Amino acid sequence: MLDKRESDTQNVVAIMAEVGRKARAAARPLALASAERKYAALIGMAEAVRQNMKSIIEANAIDIANGEAAGLSPAMMDRLRLDESRIRGIEDGIRAIAELKDPVGEIIAEWDRPNGLHIERVRTPLGVIGVIYESRPNVTADAGALCLKAGNAVILRGGSDSAHSSAAIHACLKQGLKSAGLPEDAIQLVPTTDRAAVGEMLKGLSGNVDVIVPRGGRSLVERVQNEARVPVFAHLEGICHLYVDKSAKLDMTIDIALNAKMRRTGICGATESLLIDRAVASTHLVPILQKLEAAGCEIRGTDEVMALYEAAIPAEEQDWATEYLDAIISVKLVDGVSEAIDHIENWSSHHTEAIVAEDPAAVERFFNEIDSAILLHNASTQFADGGEFGMGAEIGIATGRMHARGPVGVEQLTSFKYRVRGNGQVRPS
Amino acid sequence: MLDKRESDTQNVVAIMAEVGRKARAAARPLALASAERKYAALIGMAEAVRQNMKSIIEANAIDIANGEAAGLSPAMMDRLRLDESRIRGIEDGIRAIAELKDPVGEIIAEWDRPNGLHIERVRTPLGVIGVIYESRPNVTADAGALCLKAGNAVILRGGSDSAHSSAAIHACLKQGLKSAGLPEDAIQLVPTTDRAAVGEMLKGLSGNVDVIVPRGGRSLVERVQNEARVPVFAHLEGICHLYVDKSAKLDMTIDIALNAKMRRTGICGATESLLIDRAVASTHLVPILQKLEAAGCEIRGTDEVMALYEAAIPAEEQDWATEYLDAIISVKLVDGVSEAIDHIENWSSHHTEAIVAEDPAAVERFFNEIDSAILLHNASTQFADGGEFGMGAEIGIATGRMHARGPVGVEQLTSFKYRVRGNGQVRPS
Structure with missing residues (x-):
């Protein structure tokens, strides 16, 4: 027989494997979704946040009470607290992301070859993004909306202190996805506060996470950078x-x-x-x-x-x-x-x-x-901010030299592929 | 006392750590080198290959004799063999890379902000590239030249069957670097055929390797993808x-x-x-x-x-x-x-x-x-080839979605940074 800890760990591994599979399954319909459908989902999310303000505040009250009981610092309590004005801010943030230009399908470069081939480099989604963040409930909405705009599925793992608030916001995001006919698994909130879930995400969930974005303090980012077996968009610090x-x-x-x-x-x-x-x-x-x-x-x-x-x-x-x-x-x-x-x-x-x-x-x-x-x-x-750069919104700032550097906005959450148009060209021997 | 194997392993770890430090030290002067200086180095390399044709063929003869004694397959022997025509091909390949447009400093995008800030996204080198390849001596020249053109230091680890040929070609590359006043450590050939050296490279040499490019068959690429703790540009196979x-x-x-x-x-x-x-x-x-x-x-x-x-x-x-x-x-x-x-x-x-x-x-x-x-x-x-795409030369084709995808040419071997020009702007509160 397994002792409790072993059985819990096996449980988390199984839960997270399922989260990874669902994210990958959602990534393809999402990648093929039209700009209009993604826009509709985002507007639906913003509407849902407005309509569910009361239940978000109620959920937040549980986190606040737990946080007070746990003796969280005043700074942490401030970050945790949601009120009407902050929830309107979350709603506005989602609407602003909805209004951004859809990056998927954009032709980044195109050129002709002497043999008549026309080559286009076209933006595509990255796939599945894992976002690991501390107890800031608003990140649930920001990160979820930004990943969706770029056509990516996202796995959100928020701090346990904000679990109730994040879950209430996440319910609104799912409502928006559903109303637009997009898979609800496109934005998943990790359904366990067990810290082992983070370790599973960092291992990449059997190839079902393409990149990890940590949002939080130095110790979180340091752990992610040291342990992640998948690419990470982050900065450790800003000196x-x-x-x-x-x-x-x-x-x-x-x-x-x-x-x-x-x-x-x-x-x-x-x-x-x-x-x-x-x-x-x-x-x-x-x-x-x-x-x-x-x-x-x-x-x-x-x-x-x-x-x-x-x-x-x-x-x-x-x-x-x-x-x-x-x-x-x-x-x-x-x-x-x-x-x-x-x-x-x-x-x-x-x-x-x-x-x-x-x-x-x-x-x-x-x-x-x-x-x-x-x-x-x-x-x-x-x-030094994606908004100030005109990117509309950012999921963070990266200091690595691979793929994304500086503010990470919707464009940086994409990859690309080549489309080559010919009229019968074959390659000479 | 250490037994021989332990002592060898410690030795390889120390050798590779030194290779990594030298590469990182060379990366900065290389990143700052002018396009003219890099061009001169490449032309110097091509000239050196031509002038040293005899010594390259002599070195190759040792590899060929060893290969025959080891019973290499006809296909492997063919890849290994160098003659005058193939060496001229190597020279021409370096000259073609010299003639490519220098990517470093190129402005990829630029735009203005309403507050008057002018933002430029500018290409920069990636840093240090590790190239792991099988016994094709020509890759020594191709990969070395391509990485140099993009302003990167490179660590080359070729197959042991081509060790003498690669060393002879590498000597020509160093001659070109020296003649142009660039650090010879900009292109290093791993000075040991111990397979443990590959493992060290895959671990990233304490942050001194930024990306690994494997060139070879499926088993090599599979090992690199599984073990590398740094980003990899590769494709496992082309179905x-x-x-x-x-x-x-x-x-x-x-x-x-x-x-x-x-x-x-x-x-x-x-x-x-x-x-x-x-x-x-x-x-x-x-x-x-x-x-x-x-x-x-x-x-x-x-x-x-x-x-x-x-x-x-x-x-x-x-x-x-x-x-x-x-x-x-x-x-x-x-x-x-x-x-x-x-x-x-x-x-x-x-x-x-x-x-x-x-x-x-x-x-x-x-x-x-x-x-x-x-x-x-x-x-x-x-x-599906960098040359056919008009990229001039490629170091391989990548199927990952991060950073580089498709043919990996000089542009894909670069990163970028932002240059923002103002006239006293401060950010409103």
Whole structure:
């Protein structure tokens, strides 16, 4: 006889295998579904969220009560909580995704060959996406809708603290699928809160998961990146840099530095390290740091920085490798764009970096020599966002170099195939 | 004390770790190298191959003698053998890659945002490519040159039977790199024939391999796909289909069928299964099969096919799953494009499929509903080739849906990053 744990594990394996098979079976009708049908499903989902607001709030109340009993942190409780305004936000988010251009079938490139063959590269869905996220119930709707728009089946595995809220939202998504005649298995919510389910997803469910997208903090992403046997779209952290060149305009620099660091400190595109060209340290450093400090930012600097700005705290080596996600910035002087590039290539997480400069040569070197997903000139690092890029919505930001890089929107959730049109061509021997 | 095997294994691990570190170190200067410098290196390689023809032939003679002593098959011996003409072919191949457009820095897409930000998506190198191949010495030059053109460092692991030939060619590649002032470690040949080296590469050399490309037979690709902890560009097999619709012109069909199956039977784009619309079986089947048989092709058919064409051998279920790579074809009647699509989705390896038809509706269904890397209309499946697609050269054909699909040429060996140009934009709260 099996003891309980073994029997539970076997149970989870069987449940997840079934989830994988259902997702793969749903992927094909979904890939062939017309743009109109997917649009109708998404509008149906948005309507269902509106109509079921009361039951979503009731389900959320159970999660909130459980969360209070479990002593979740105030930040976690805030992320968990749904009210009318947030649920309207979820509805609006689904509607915005519905209005995006359908990527499937789009001709990305086409060309003719001398022998008369006409070649088209055409977007196709990726297949089955696995999304693993923490207790943010809204991700259930965002991720489900975005994957559907790109013609993919999706397996959603949300945090157990938000299980009731996610299930209530998921019921609305299924209602939308059903109303449009699409398979309800196109968007599945993992029906167990057992953590072993995550391990099964990371193994790929016998080839039934094509890519995994983790949404959450560093420890979740780290586990996914280490254990996944399928491709992962993710970034581990956003150690973003702002470099102030000697050719930078001071007023612009102050505005950008303040926004890049302080607009929202907890997002991956927030600047964590400020590099200032030694040539303008005497004029630029103090006004920039004064503004940051006045806005509530802690300044951690090198000896040189502290000599110019007494209120700074000493920066340790570890600071250059730290994503604070808080009102803290590390500051260093560098010898122009060369040393800025060296520092960034050495310490960056290759997410997003910005340069403030008027000298085009400095900008071009920064753009060419830094291998990060997003590089900005005279703009805030906080623009690192699919919405700000005009992609409409994103499922996350990727720092890998395979397939998707930067904001992952509907286009990045597709693959492609070639269609070749001839009139009897055979290949010469 | 370690016994010999343990000590050897530790040795291989250390050697491969060093290879990985050197590759990563070379990747950055290579990524920043100008198009002119890479061009000069490639021309230098081609010149070196020409100048060292004698020493390449001498090295090859050692492999040939060892191969004969080891009793390699005639096919393997043929692949192994180099003569003046084949070495000139290698030289010409490198020159052709030199002449390709440099992909690095190319702007793939660009657009403006309402706030004035200008966004560019720009090609960048992937990083470090690992190529694992069997005893075809020419792959050393092809793969090395192609990876270099895309700005990637490459680790080449060739078959041990071609070790001397590959080393002689590799020496020429290094000479070209050196003459252009590029790091010689940009193209490394694994300095041990120990099979454990392959296992180390598949583990990714501590993050120092970004993608693996296997070039060889099914057993090599299968091992790589099963064991690799990094992304793989590959196809396991090419079970390619040719579907003859009732609207097909008979003459065109005969030409295409003959070419698709018999032009070269051993390549991945060769047709393995022929599906004929039942509606034209009485008119089309016999003339097509007669031509194939006259060209030396064995016909394996269903009962229906055998009833129409007596010389056919019975096809077993296994035939639909078999990549013959030989002068054999499996033949079946289907009820129009619907059943053709069902058969292909069930049995295909999703490499390449062709339809012969004059009816545009049949073609569109075939193109839309089959999820293979390459779909052709009124053309031979043997066009499944990077050169035929106008990509100049390819490192292989991929059937996965991530990053690269279809022929893998220089563009597919790149990633991208975003360059965003502003004039002081900050993100609203």
